[in-house]
Every structure is written in structure tokens, then in C-alpha cells.
Amino acid sequence: MAVPQRQTMRLLSQRLQCLSKPTVVRQTRSISSRYSNATKRTVTTAPSPTSHLHEQLSAGAGARNPLDVRAARIIDAEAKAHNLQRMRIAGMGLILSMGGLAMVIFNLDLDSIEQAEKQRKGGQQLDASDEGNARFQGKEVHVIGAGDGKRIVASGAGEQVELVETGTSxxxxxxxxxxxxxxxxxxxxxxxxxxxxxxxxxxxxxxxxxxxxxxxxxxxxxxxxxxxxxxxxxxxxxxxxxxxxxxxxxxxxxxxxxxxxxxxxxxxxxxxxxxxxxxxxxxxxxxxxxxxxxxxxxxxxxxxxxxxxxxxxxxxxxxxxxxxxxxxxxxxxxxxxxxxxxxxxxxxxxxxxxxxxxxxxxxxxxxxxxxxxxxxxxxxxxxxxxxxxxxxxxxxxxxxxxxxxxxxxxxxxxxxxxxxxxxxxxxxxxxxxxxxxx
Incomplete structure (x- = not known):
């Protein structure tokens, strides 16, 4: 018996909305002139059909009938739009995360990491960049002097090469x-x-x-x-x-x-x-x-x-x-x-x-x-x-x-x-x- 009652209520709800008469609200407005006192003379006017229709639509939009098919479709469309927006934001976040991860991997210096790991296992606390600076093309690097007159030379096998610092390790x-x-x-x-x-x-x-x-x-x-x-x-x-x-x-x-x-x-x-x-x-x-x-x-x-x-x-x-x-x-x-x-x-x-x-x-x-x-x-x-x-x-x-x-x-x-x-x-x-x- 529950199903027929529910269908009956759905049909009655639509008919009751059409049969219900809106309450006529009378408004008063003051009319003043040089022959009368504005506080003593009032005119009663009825609301216009346009304003009554707007109020009725506003009231219906604010309190939709949950059994109304149209209202259910609107609610479903809004939920889908909300979920779609969340999916887009999540997708953008995933793409940015993958791009950042790829950038970090690209910037990793695997040679320096491997060398630092070997030094850590060997119990030595050395700077890999300093060790790299100590040799140039198989020759030992020496710094002669200091300040503006400093010279950097690489010596080995009877040959000496003067060097210039590049600014990167x-x-x-x-x-x-x-x-x-x-x-x-x-x-x-x-x-x-x-x-x-x-x-x-x-x-x-x-x-x-x-x-x-x-x-x-x-x-x-x-x-x-x-x-x-x-x-x-x-x-x-x-x-x-x-x-x-x-x-x-x-x-x-x-x-x-x-x-x-x-x-x-x-x-x-x-x-x-x-x-x-x-x-x-x-x-x-x-x-x-x-x-x-x-x-x-x-x-x-x-x-x-x-x-x-x-x-x-x-x-x-x-x-x-x-x-x-x-x-x-x-x-x-x-x-x-x-x-x-x-x-x-x-x-x-x-x-x-x-x-x-x-x-x-x-x-x-x-x-x-x-x-x-x-x-x-x-x-x-x-x-x-x-x-x-x-x-x-x-x-x-x-x-x-x-x-x-x-x-x-x-x-x-x-x-x-x-x-x-x-x-x-x-x-x-x-x-x-x-x-x-x-």
C-alpha cells in the first residue's frame, strides 16, 4: 500500500499548489498635496500580478518539493557539476605534482649522491664538490696566492695549465x-x-x-x-x-x-x-x-x-x-x-x-x-x-x-x-x- 499512497501524494501536491490562493497583501501609500494632510489620507492598492508571480517563484525556489521530478533533476545536475569541478581540481593537482617530481628528478646529481653515500659508509665527512675541484683533467689543482692576484693551476705529468673558476661546482x-x-x-x-x-x-x-x-x-x-x-x-x-x-x-x-x-x-x-x-x-x-x-x-x-x-x-x-x-x-x-x-x-x-x-x-x-x-x-x-x-x-x-x-x-x-x-x-x-x- 505504500507505493499507491506515495503516487497519490505526488499528484495531490501539484494540484494543491495550483489551487492554493495567495494571500492578498494590501499596501498603503501616502499621497500628499497642498490641499490635504499626508498623514491623514491613505490609498489602498493591490499588488501587481508581476510582483505576486515573482514572490511565488522565489518562495518555490527556496523550498522545493523533494518529490518533484524537476527539483530532483536540478539537484542531481548540481551534484554532478560539483563533482566534476572537484575532479578537475584533483587532476590539476596530480599533473602539477608529477611535473614537480619530474623536475626534482631531473635536477638530481646522481654522481654527487653516489659519491656522498660512499663517503658516508666509509665514515668520512668530505665535501664532494671540494674533491671535484681538486682535480682538472687528471691533474691536481693548486691555488697560488690570494685575492685579485690569486692563480689557479693544474699540474701533472710535467705540464701546468692555468685555470679560471666558472662559478659552478x-x-x-x-x-x-x-x-x-x-x-x-x-x-x-x-x-x-x-x-x-x-x-x-x-x-x-x-x-x-x-x-x-x-x-x-x-x-x-x-x-x-x-x-x-x-x-x-x-x-x-x-x-x-x-x-x-x-x-x-x-x-x-x-x-x-x-x-x-x-x-x-x-x-x-x-x-x-x-x-x-x-x-x-x-x-x-x-x-x-x-x-x-x-x-x-x-x-x-x-x-x-x-x-x-x-x-x-x-x-x-x-x-x-x-x-x-x-x-x-x-x-x-x-x-x-x-x-x-x-x-x-x-x-x-x-x-x-x-x-x-x-x-x-x-x-x-x-x-x-x-x-x-x-x-x-x-x-x-x-x-x-x-x-x-x-x-x-x-x-x-x-x-x-x-x-x-x-x-x-x-x-x-x-x-x-x-x-x-x-x-x-x-x-x-x-x-x-x-x-x-x-
Whole structure:
């Protein structure tokens, strides 16, 4: 009997709502005039049908009949919407948590953790970064002096290398001078992958097939807050005088060195997006000076990631060049340049670049790009391999612009370090820096 009674009550509830008459509420309002007293004269008016309907709907919305089908549907839809919103918030929280976990894992230095664990088990309380700073490419590191006159050298096997601090414990030092194969080596076949002779103990210094390069400045490339690699710019020691002269004469054509105010003017130009492009375009004009970038990853990576960064820098510089022509054609719109960029991509293929390995991008006086790589520089007997060569000077020029010129460079720290190194060059008379290095 319970089911028929419930259906009867549901039918009666709808009919009772239709038959119930609303109570007529009479309102009074005062009408005042100059002939009557407003407090003594009132007019009774009935509520309008619109206001009565609004009150009835408001009362029905506030107290829905739980047996009403429409009310049940509304309640069900509201519950679904609430649950759906909670699911969306929970999903966003899950995605953020997974992204944060992935970021933490990516930033972990497994080598340092493993080394710290070994030290903990052995009962030694040592700083892993200090131990890493104690050696450079298999040689012991010594600090001579203190303050501004401090020198850092790595000694071993009858050889001594002067070092510069990088600012990160992952790759703590860079050499002040390096030796790279000469592009005039008669045994070299352009475009063919080969092995370049290293600066071995038995053949140190600037030999027939090796040329000395001096560090200009360095910095750390970061993506967001993650350190990717340390990069330093080198110039062939024999070309320092030419670099000095061009930098000085850009500000003062008759000077041999710059005074402090002129140095500030040059520094502003080298940091300006437009003027820096013009200055470095002149410095990298061919035939000209030889330069190189030395890159050492602060964490294990691969050539694909490095290649993508290089190509992205080239694309940014070509976009800037097109914007300067206001939509006109540039020297980078040809099919030949497109093929050269593809050849650059082909050089970096299918290999890992472990933490501390060395990648060198060198640019000769004709703008030819050479790519050299040494996976384990701590092993002095391991040669630096030449991965490939690219004769199109536009590719190397845009790669260099990616660190030196334009609005947004690949590493602002490296750009600042290189500019500061140039300031040290121009404050000395032209030709004196090259003599000091030798």
C-alpha cells in the first residue's frame, strides 16, 4: 500500500499548489498635496500580478518539493557539476605534482649522491664538490696566492695549465688557454670526420698543427633555473691584437687604449641589441680572426638537446634579420643556407654528452665551422675527435650571434663575461695582451 499512497501524494501536491490562493497583501501609500494632510489620507492598492508571480517563484525556489521530478533533476545536475569541478581540481593537482617530481628528478646529481653515500659508509665527512675541484683533467689543482692576484693551476705529468673558476661546482674550472688543430693542417680533409691531435705531454705548446687560443670570457647557460652547460669564448692568441684594435677604434679611431668613459661607451654598445650586432658583424667579417666556443655540460645530456639549442639560436637570429628588413628577403632565405642548417643537424646525431665532457665549436678566418668533441677529458691520453666541418660561414656567424648579439642571447651570463673580458683587452695598449700571454 505504500507505493499507491506515495503516487497519490505526488499528484495531490501539484494540484494543491495550483489551487492554493495567495494571500492578498494590501499596501498603503501616502499621497500628499497642498490641499490635504499626508498623514491623514491613505490609498489602498493591490499588488501587481508581476510582483505576486515573482514572490511565488522565489518562495518555490527556496523550498522545493523533494518529490518533484524537476527539483530532483536540478539537484542531481548540481551534484554532478560539483563533482566534476572537484575532479578537475584533483587532476590539476596530480599533473602539477608529477611535473614537480619530474623536475626534482631531473635536477638530481646522481654522481654527487653516489659519491656522498660512499663517503658516508666509509665514515668520512668530505665535501664532494671540494674533491671535484681538486682535480682538472687528471691533474691536481693548486691555488697560488690570494685575492685579485690569486692563480689557479693544474699540474701533472710535467705540464701546468692555468685555470679560471666558472662559478659552478659541476664544472668548476675552465682552462685559460687551449690548443686547437690548425685549419691549415695539410693532413686534414675538409668535411671528413677524423681525429685531431691533442696537446699531449710529448708535444706541448703551439706546434705545426696546434694553435693557442686565449679565454675571453665565460658563463653558464640555464634553461629556467636549471644549469645546462658552461660556455666560454676563446680567441686565437695571435689574433688578440686585431681584436683589440677593432674594439678600440670602434669608439676612438685614434686611440691605442680606452679611458674609463670610453670603456663604458663600448660596454653599452656590446650589450645593446642593435649595436652589438653591428660590432660583432665587423669583428667576425671574413677573412678575419679565429675564435672558438668551449662547452662543458653541467649534467649528462645528449647531442640532440645541444643541437636543438643551437638551431633555436639560429632561428632567432634569422627572425631578427627578417624583422630588420621589414619583410624583405635576407641572405638566410636561400635554399643553400637551409641545406647548411640541415648539415649542422647531421653533425650532432645519436650520441650522449656526459657531465664534464668537452664540445668545441671553432670558427676559422674563413668562417668554416669545426665541431670537436672529447667525451672524457680527465683521461689525458684520449684524443679530441672531430665530428664534422661546415664551410658556410653564415651558420657559424649566427651561432656566434646567439651568444654575443641581439635582444635575447642563449646565455646572458656568458655574454656578460665575454663583454667584461673585452673591457680588460681594451684598457691595455694594443698588442700588449698578446705579448703577456706569450
Amino acid at each position: 659541476s664544472v668548476p674550472h675552465f682552462p685559460r688557454t687551449i690548443y686547437l688543430p690548425s685549419s691549415t693542417d695539410p693532413t686534414r680533409i675538409p668535411g671528413v670526420v677524423g681525429v685531431a691531435q691533442p696537446n699531449a705531454d710529448a708535444n706541448p705548446g703551439n706546434t705545426a698543427n696546434q694553435e693557442e687560443y686565449t679565454l675571453v670570457g665565460l658563463g653558464i647557460r640555464t634553461v629556467m633555473w636549471i644549469q645546462v652547460y658552461v660556455v666560454g669564448m676563446y680567441v686565437r692568441t695571435n689574433d688578440i691584437t686585431a681584436l683589440q684594435a677593432k674594439l678600440v677604434r670602434n669608439v676612438n679611431p685614434t686611440a691605442s687604449a680606452l679611458i674609463p668613459s670610453e670603456k663604458e661607451d663600448l660596454k653599452k654598445k656590446l650589450l645593446d641589441p642593435e649595436e652589438s650586432r653591428a660590432i660583432w658583424a665587423e669583428l667576425l667579417a671574413v677573412p678575419g680572426i679565429k675564435t672558438a666556443f668551449r662547452i662543458s655540460p653541467t649534467r649528462s645530456t645528449n647531442f640532440s638537446h645541444l643541437r636543438d639549442g643551437f638551431v633555436s639560436g639560429i632561428n632567432n637570429r634569422t627572425s631578427e634579420a627578417r624583422s630588420l628588413t621589414q619583410g624583405g628577403t635576407t641572405e638566410y632565405d636561400s635554399e643553400e643556407f637551409g641545406r647548411s642548417v640541415q648539415d649542422l643537424k647531421a653533425i650532432f646525431k645519436g650520441s650522449n654528452a656526459p657531465k664534464g665532457s668537452v664540445l668545441v665549436l671553432s670558427r676559422d678566418e674563413r668562417g668554416t665551422l669545426d665541431v670537436l668533441y672529447q667525451p672524457k677529458p680527465e683521461q689525458g691520453d684520449q684524443a679530441m675527435e672531430r665530428l664534422g666541418s661546415l664551410p658556410d660561414e653564415r651558420v657559424s656567424r649566427l651561432l656566434w650571434f646567439g651568444y654575443l648579439a641581439g635582444a635575447k642571447v642563449s646565455s646572458q651570463g656568458a655574454r656578460d663575461g665575454i663583454v667584461n673580458g673585452c673591457m680588460e683587452f681594451v684598457e691595455r695598449p694594443v698588442g700588449s695582451v698578446e705579448t703577456m700571454v706569450h
